[in-house]
Amino acid sequence: MLANLLTDDLSGFQSSAPVHAARVLLIEDEALFARAVVKRLGGAGYACEHAVTLAAGRESLSSFGPDVILLDLRLPDGQGVDLLAELARDTRAAPVIVLTAYGEVEDAVRAMKLGAADYLKKPVDLDELQLVIEKALRTAGLRQKVDYSRSRESHSGDDAQLLGESPAMHAVREQIAALGSLIGNRLAPPPTVLIIGETGTGKDVAARCLHRAGPLAERPFVQVDCASLPRELIEAELFGHEKGAYTGAQGARAGLLEAAEGGTAFLDEIGELPLDMQAKLLNVIERRVVRRVGSTRERPIGARFVAGTNRDLPAMIAAGQFRADLFYRLNVVTLKMPPLRERGDDVLLLAQRFVTQTARRYALVEPVIQKDARTALLRYHWPGNVRELKHLIERALLLCQGRDIGPADLGLGTQAETPSAANESSSPIASMTLDEAERWMIEHALEKARGNVSQAARRLGVSRMTLRYRIDKHGLKGAVDE
Template sequence: MPRILIVEDEDIIRSAIRKLLQHAGYEVSDAGSVEEAEQNYEPDQYDLIISDLRLPGAAGTELINRAPNTPVLIMTSYASLRSAVDSMKMGAVEYIAKPFDHDEMLAAVSNILARKPTAPDSSEEPGASSSTPENSDPANIMFGHCEPMQRVFTLIRKVAPTETTVLIQGESGTGKELAARALHLLSPRASKPLISVNCAAIPESLIESELFGHEKGAFTGAVSARTGLIEAADGGSLFLDEIGELPAEAQARLLRVLQESEIRRVGSTQSRKVSVRMIAATHRNLKAMTRTGEFREDLYYRLNVMQIRIPPLRERQSDIMGLARRFLKRQGEKMGKPNLNLSPEAMRALERHRWPGNVRELENAIERATILCDNDVITPSLLDLDSEGGEEHIPETLVAGNNEQTRTNDVDSANDLSLEDYFQHFVLENQDRMSETELAQKLGISRKSLWERRQRLGIPRKKSSGN
């Protein structure tokens, strides 16, 4: 049984990861700091260390030096992505951004342990492989028994071993990042980093510097040279989520990377070669955006060599209950309610709902119901789906003009505020005086979920925001 050491100073996160890994069959120990880990355990005797980047006392990256024989997986917030990339240069095997999906964490752990070299004195038969590719199969990373998802898995298995650029299309919450991870883990580049970048989460003024790097003095505040995320992914894969949000100048520079396999840092006159497998994703209609001039047509055709479409949950009717039970089991164990069940009425409500937020909305509904449930049976009222279940869903790819239509339908269909109405009113009323982090905390969602709902409802983020 593989032994894993978790080093995380936040009790809730540490406990959640410990329970998740223990349920998956791992032997788990945990500590709140590097110093505590060294005092109570021998970190170098574990098969894997999962550590937060920022800890009281020594940083999580210190474990790379103090446990040289053990792979270290670094956890970090998106705001600290640069430091996570730097940590990989120091020797971390991979990083994972918070908040992370449970399946994403399990897939990362499985992949790291699968490629961990076997000790020379191992009793395994000669020639036995230390890698288990089946752990990286998309069916083990994503859930889906329906025919559309099986087609997705088949396509991923065929495309992953190649160097082909892939464009993943799908609505928010369908699991595009998990598909990108599966493509990377099944590729010859699996031992190298997968760098994930949400193009919409980086301020437009910084996007080029973040992606391509910059030289010292290239602009005000550039006090030292910095490696870009594309260069950091050299030898591995680069996942550009929400590629449709890239500004025009960055699109032109990215096209050169795809055409020439080289980058030039901001402020530099020298180009350097990079070997990066490009995976892009979007919920927008890029083809339509090329007609309006929002997206470069030449870049679109460079990206759209192989397209993988992740179906929305409403097209995966036979998967809804399987996903619901999976989330219910996970949340029940996490919250000390292992005997939870869905009532027949709750099952019917889940199957009738249109799921505009897709798999992520389903997971949130189950988590909310698990928290509110006082006995062992979850009823429809705890799922709180009625306010949205009857609405006609308008695909997110039809970005242009869908906001007015959505608002009109809301006004005509109900006098009471739906959950989406409440979200829209709350954000518009409070975004001038609250940061993105404060808004997300008040709404009980992550910053990434806040951004995705903004996109879906067409609520622009204030340009003056400093977050």
């Protein structure tokens, strides 16, 4: 047969595509067809390797590490479904597209039951083949993101619990339980939720608890930190991109919102999102579709949207820094996280939990928090809230060297005094007007940050845009952006 004469030519052939391209393994004994597939995929930017037999295909699986496998069901040394059955037992295996000849419908059905991503009948249209490969890669990419999200969730452990017996925390948990029960009608999208609260109050934990409170618990939870997304890549990160959409876009990629399909997309620090992206996000939430950068096709999205912020969004709206229509769309239901200073004895409950967790993590003997240390914890104002408490307890436990934790180990010093007990007359801003106090605080923060606006904004607990606006308002000079 002609195929046998060309076997040596094609076996082990690899295209000259760049090493970062998606890798396709073709296991096929028809030489002319194989040559055409390798040429077409190589020209499309794929790295393609060809194997003529099942034995050669098994070797390529380990040496080549394909992202997609094209598998003929009739091979010289066996049936393709046998290899497919082996791959079905490996959760890390690449998606398989089976190639069937006319009259092999039963084999195709069996292959799909074994987990094949798709099947194509011969003679195969190469345009259709490329589209099916792209679909398989896209689906595999989304599955990896879902698996990662679930893995991260499963390892979050006690950190993803809203602990506390204060009335404020009971109210938060009751509200989350009520919101979770609202997700039942697949015909209507779940309500958007806005979680507000100071930095460190546990807005991300509340979002995870909300995700787990209903039938979405087994679906992906994707957290998007709007404050850390690079300005030039925000759109591509959120909405995805097509191959060649911008310099460096070597292939199509789903965005974070698309990765949350069927689950929850948590937009943390939503107040940091630029105005132009706010408009595009509003369109996604309203119309439930997303369009990747460089694409003209809209893709439906069924994720639940939850947003979190420590900013005063109404004030930002008044300053022209946040879209009112996006705020009203997000603010269907508001969940307010109480600051730690308003939660009473929850401070001690959380401190004990963090002691237990830290001791377990570092295989240390669990120390006791002394009475004076407990009093100091209760008297402290906790500007950093639960996050600050957690880090303080971890540091104290690691430094106490097996002793019980005393007041000195906490390092709170005289700060463990409530604001009402502090001597207000000693404050340098006590006699200032509001404008004078604001100017003094900004100057002080900029001095500490050596003129860096981003660092000063973090010190003051405001966005960089808000601080830049107030710097201009007071006519301050010498500030530089990060």
